[in-house]
Amino acid sequence: xxxxxxxxxxxxxxxxxxxxxxRIAYGEFPPGSLLPxxxxxxxxxxxxxxxxxxxxxxxxxxxxxxxxxxxxxRVSQHKWGATPRHTPNWKRYxxxxxxxxxxxxxxxxxxxxxxxxxxxDFASGELSGDLSPLNEIAALMxxxxxxxxxxxxxxxxxxxxxxxxxxxxxxxxxIQTTESSILITSGSQQSLFLITQCLLSxxxxxxxxxxSYAYSLPMFQSAGLRLFRLPVDxxxxxxxxxxxxxxxxxxxxxxxxxxxxxxxxxxLHEERRAKLLEAARELxxxxxxxxxxxxxxxxxxxxxxxKSVDSTGSxxxxxxxxxxxxxxxxxxWMVAPNxxxxxxxxxxxxxxxxxxxxxxxxxxxxxxxxxxEPHLDRLRMxxxxxxxxxxxxxxxELPDAVQYEIPQGGIHMWCKxxxxxxxxxxxxxxxxxxxxFVPGSVYGSDSGFVRFTFARAKTEDIGPGxxxxxxxxxxxxx
Amino acid sequence: xxxxxxxxxxxxxxxxxxxxxxRIAYGEFPPGSLLPxxxxxxxxxxxxxxxxxxxxxxxxxxxxxxxxxxxxxRVSQHKWGATPRHTPNWKRYxxxxxxxxxxxxxxxxxxxxxxxxxxxDFASGELSGDLSPLNEIAALMxxxxxxxxxxxxxxxxxxxxxxxxxxxxxxxxxIQTTESSILITSGSQQSLFLITQCLLSxxxxxxxxxxSYAYSLPMFQSAGLRLFRLPVDxxxxxxxxxxxxxxxxxxxxxxxxxxxxxxxxxxLHEERRAKLLEAARELxxxxxxxxxxxxxxxxxxxxxxxKSVDSTGSxxxxxxxxxxxxxxxxxxWMVAPNxxxxxxxxxxxxxxxxxxxxxxxxxxxxxxxxxxEPHLDRLRMxxxxxxxxxxxxxxxELPDAVQYEIPQGGIHMWCKxxxxxxxxxxxxxxxxxxxxFVPGSVYGSDSGFVRFTFARAKTEDIGPGxxxxxxxxxxxxx
Numbered sequence: 026x027x028x029x030x031x032x033x034x035x036x037x038x039x040x041x042x043x044x045x046x047x048r049i050a051y052g053e054f055p056p057g058s059l060l061p062x063x064x065x066x067x068x069x070x071x072x073x074x075x076x077x078x079x080x081x082x083x084x085x086x087x088x089x090x091x092x093x094x095x096x097x098x099r100v101s102q103h104k105w106g107a108t109p110r111h112t113p114n115w116k117r118y119x120x121x122x123x124x125x126x127x128x129x130x131x132x133x134x135x136x137x138x139x140x141x142x143x144x145x146d147f148a149s150g151e152l153s154g155d156l157s158p159l160n161e162i163a164a165l166m167x168x169x170x171x172x173x174x175x176x177x178x179x180x181x182x183x184x185x186x187x188x189x190x191x192x193x194x195x196x197x198x199x200i201q202t203t204e205s206s207i208l209i210t211s212g213s214q215q216s217l218f219l220i221t222q223c224l225l226s227x228x229x230x231x232x233x234x235x236x237s238y239a240y241s242l243p244m245f246q247s248a249g250l251r252l253f254r255l256p257v258d259x260x261x262x263x264x265x266x267x268x269x270x271x272x273x274x275x276x277x278x279x280x281x282x283x284x285x286x287x288x289x290x291x292x293l294h295e296e297r298r299a300k301l302l303e304a305a306r307e308l309x310x311x312x313x314x315x316x317x318x319x320x321x322x323x324x325x326x327x328x329x330x331x332k333s334v335d336s337t338g339s340x341x342x343x344x345x346x347x348x349x350x351x352x353x354x355x356x357x358w359m360v361a362p363n364x365x366x367x368x369x370x371x372x373x374x375x376x377x378x379x380x381x382x383x384x385x386x387x388x389x390x391x392x393x394x395x396x397x398e399p400h401l402d403r404l405r406m407x408x409x410x411x412x413x414x415x416x417x418x419x420x421x422e423l424p425d426a427v428q429y430e431i432p433q434g435g436i437h438m439w440c441k442x443x444x445x446x447x448x449x450x451x452x453x454x455x456x457x458x459x460x461x462f463v464p465g466s467v468y469g470s471d472s473g474f475v476r477f478t479f480a481r482a483k484t485e486d487i488g489p490g491x492x493x494x495x496x497x498x499x500x501x502x503x
Numbered sequence: 504x505x506x507x508x509x510x511x512x513x514x515x516x517x518x519x520x521x522x523x524x525x526r527i528a529y530g531e532f533p534p535g536s537l538l539p540x541x542x543x544x545x546x547x548x549x550x551x552x553x554x555x556x557x558x559x560x561x562x563x564x565x566x567x568x569x570x571x572x573x574x575x576x577r578v579s580q581h582k583w584g585a586t587p588r589h590t591p592n593w594k595r596y597x598x599x600x601x602x603x604x605x606x607x608x609x610x611x612x613x614x615x616x617x618x619x620x621x622x623x624d625f626a627s628g629e630l631s632g633d634l635s636p637l638n639e640i641a642a643l644m645x646x647x648x649x650x651x652x653x654x655x656x657x658x659x660x661x662x663x664x665x666x667x668x669x670x671x672x673x674x675x676x677x678i679q680t681t682e683s684s685i686l687i688t689s690g691s692q693q694s695l696f697l698i699t700q701c702l703l704s705x706x707x708x709x710x711x712x713x714x715s716y717a718y719s720l721p722m723f724q725s726a727g728l729r730l731f732r733l734p735v736d737x738x739x740x741x742x743x744x745x746x747x748x749x750x751x752x753x754x755x756x757x758x759x760x761x762x763x764x765x766x767x768x769x770x771l772h773e774e775r776r777a778k779l780l781e782a783a784r785e786l787x788x789x790x791x792x793x794x795x796x797x798x799x800x801x802x803x804x805x806x807x808x809x810k811s812v813d814s815t816g817s818x819x820x821x822x823x824x825x826x827x828x829x830x831x832x833x834x835x836w837m838v839a840p841n842x843x844x845x846x847x848x849x850x851x852x853x854x855x856x857x858x859x860x861x862x863x864x865x866x867x868x869x870x871x872x873x874x875x876e877p878h879l880d881r882l883r884m885x886x887x888x889x890x891x892x893x894x895x896x897x898x899x900e901l902p903d904a905v906q907y908e909i910p911q912g913g914i915h916m917w918c919k920x921x922x923x924x925x926x927x928x929x930x931x932x933x934x935x936x937x938x939x940f941v942p943g944s945v946y947g948s949d950s951g952f953v954r955f956t957f958a959r960a961k962t963e964d965i966g967p968g969x970x971x972x973x974x975x976x977x978x979x980x981x
Contacts, residue, residue: 051816061841113788114787115843123705127852127853139657174637175637176629201528203526214854224596227601229599309592311596351654353656364537365596371610375605376696381689383862
């Protein structure tokens with residue numbers, strides 16, 4: 026991204042003037058369109074707001090932009106060409122379609138992280154670089170020849186990866202399946218997108234956990250689904266209300282994340298698993314089992330999957346490498362009945378024509394390599410260490426202000442604040458203090474809850490990050 | 504994919520019986536679900552239909568499946584568990600959602616290619632392996648360290664790739680832009696998907712070429728768009744009707760593929776470009792310029808892009824590496840005004856959380872490497888050679904039965920058959936004779952047109968492929 030050259034003899038405001046004039050001439054900001062605010066531009070370019078104000082006034086003097094109080098700064102309609110030109114009303118297009126924008130809190134967090142990479146990040150649901158098997162993957166990429174075929178692959182995904190997953194699912198998740206039941210997707214995200222867009226119709230009712238990752242995904246609302254809640258406590262989701270919900274709302278599907286749930290970190294209790302499966306069977310309801318965290322169990326226990334005891338093909342199982350290896354591989358998978366896999370493979374083909382073959386080859390090699398198990402062992406120990414650093418910091422900085430259950434796996438910790446604090450105010454204050462988290466309301470909970478993800482921040486940043494959070498919190502509590 | 508072991512002492516039908524029982528037990532075919540037909544299974548497994556019939560009768564005797572005449576073979580409801588279990592009605596789910604399945608002809612072609620890889624392929628719109636820069640990419644992958652970062656990347660795409668594209672677009676397409684105006688997508692396909700899903704609303708009217716690639720994409724119909732045609736002849740799309748269409752139907756967007764158009768191979772004439780741009784400007788209409796083929800010009804000419812003369816930011820420009828390097832990289836890009844790029848980056852984030860960073864790194868390296876230009880030169884010569892082989896074969900095998908214009912770039916040739924032949928019958932006959940093409944009606948034309956793609960088939964297969972096609976054609980003409 027362009028930044029002003031502070032060594033240049035040309036004043037910074039002039040550089041910004043020229044830069045903006047160029048971007049406007051290139052069509053990035055067409056005639057009539059809104060420019061970013063002075064505040065936002067100043068943050069992006071790393072300059073004072075007064076410098077941007079000066080650059081804007083130059084552009085205004087040149088007739089290139091116009092400002093009207095209250096409606097921001099726009100590119101002039103009349104500058105570009107002898108006669109006034111009609112240009113598309115891009116704003117109207119950007120507001121078109123049925124696809125909703127991301128949750129405002131998540132967009133705010135993303136923006137804050139882009140503008141200030143030194144923020145301590147308890148928000149992003151991913152592993153830090155040192156937890157990912159970067160050296161192992163680099164070694165595999167040196168050893169193997171990955172560019173031997175670079176055409177479109179089978180709509181269900183690269184066959185050797187599906188073969189590797191058949192062995193993986195059997196060994197680590199107790200799931201017996203065949204390559205023909207597997208669809209490779211761009212992380213779990215695309216599996217959920219395909220399910221919500223292609224198997225359900227607007228107005229359909231679904232049961233989801235409360236709190237749930239699903240609330241952070243506008244795709245559920247974009248698909249026009251009605252969401253009904255099954256509360257989560259320290260034994261995971263409670264399925265008792267399922268029959269009543271079904272009777273009242275004709276539930277069409279159940280979404281659950283049974284192991285180390287996002288955001289609570291809790292594990293679904295054995296008895297509740299049996300109840301859930303029994304209820305789903307009685308009602309003929311499919312379950313979507315989202316299972317990204319099971320292999321992170323700090324004690325090395327094998328947490329069973331629901332799919333492993335699914336004798337009637339009632340479960341769509343979703344997994345991925347994002348939380349156990351690297352999110353940047355964008356490798357996820359779905360195990361589902363034949364009719365579903367074929368339907369979704371066909372739909373996915375239309376959306377993006379499938380995933381690149383290169384990361385699929387890398388993933389297949391990694392899953393079958395001798396690197397995989399030692400990596401998992403190391404990952405579990407490192408996550409446990411980070412979890413303990415987080416707890417230690419919370420006890421030190423906020424001994425009476427937070428309540429939580431201690432997770433035994435996964436990457437998230439769910440905290441209740443005492444007293445309850447306004448979500449938006451706390452997030453803004455935290456950003457000011459140099460730390461980000463996700464407010465609980467993003468996951469459908471009431472105000473006053475916080476999700477801390479401890480996998481992304483560097484080990485040495487966890488303590489200072491919570492100290493910053495505590496400081497932000499104190500500015501808001503009397 | 505599993506195949507029976509012909510060396511085994513266990514009879515093939517027994518192996519198939521066991522294999523199917525296992526897949527049913529794994530939930531791939533849940534109770535009550537439909538099994539593939541005997542014909543389809545026989546093709547998949549490479550056995551006689553009678554072998555499958557025998558395996559089915561074994562499964563029927565075991566009570567695992569049930570056949571009813573006219574409604575196919577289903578997995579029994581009562582086998583799996585002591586009491587009848589309710590299982591989800593997967594068929595109903597597979598028919599849910601607003602997303603339409605792929606065009607039947609394209610599904611038929613895909614199925615035929617999967618079942619018989621020895622078919623000569625004039626259907627797939629991609630390069631053969633020897634036209635792709637596999638060695639160059641392999642060399643880059645050995646030289647560079649690609650796994651240094653494997654987290655989620657910026658929603659607009661990996662910054663070094665966007666930087667490489669700024670230079671590429673300037674040098675090869677005359678387009679001046681900045682990284683902030685570029686969105687990296689999974690090929691052109693995902694760019695089109697994002698535009699049709701997120702910028703347009705159901706009921707919106709759009710103008711597309713006739714014939715056009717757009718007709719082969721159910722995404723236009725899935726988004727509820729009304730399609731209006733601008734005819735294509737040997738000077739490309741004729742924009743004369745635009746004003747009338749706009750007046751009558753309130754056109755919202757124009758889609759065009761100006762250089763070496765898919766499927767006709769024609770180039771938009773200079774005068775028509777000016778007319779199109781002028782009309783779009785007058786009406787304030789955005790143009791989507793799909794530009795995958797320009798760099799394949801056999802004479803090495805630089806065909807201008809519409810975007811290069813777009814002073815008002817009215818054009819969304821789409822490009823990709825699929826037709827000039829390798830479709831399996833899944834790297835495409837969009838250049839659009841700021842408001843559009845931000846909106847679509849946000850939506851894409853929700854669909855798949857972005858592309859894997861590895862192919863983006865590879866693409867950035869390749870575009871900036873000394874391999875790129877020599878590869879392009881070689882590609883152009885090889886495509887010209889293949890085009891000439893195709894023309895030679897058509898002249899030899901079908902001197903009076905086809906009419907065509909000779910393309911000067913791209914990978915497609917568009918032929919009119921004399922006399923007109925029924926599309927579906929011809930395709931089935933061609934598959935029987937060992938060759939596939941795409942019937943013209945897939946692109947919205949009348950019956951009796953054929954698209955031959957000459958980039959995918961091996962050089963030595965082009966002549967024999969057309970001989971097979973001619974034979975198939977002769978069986979249908981008196």
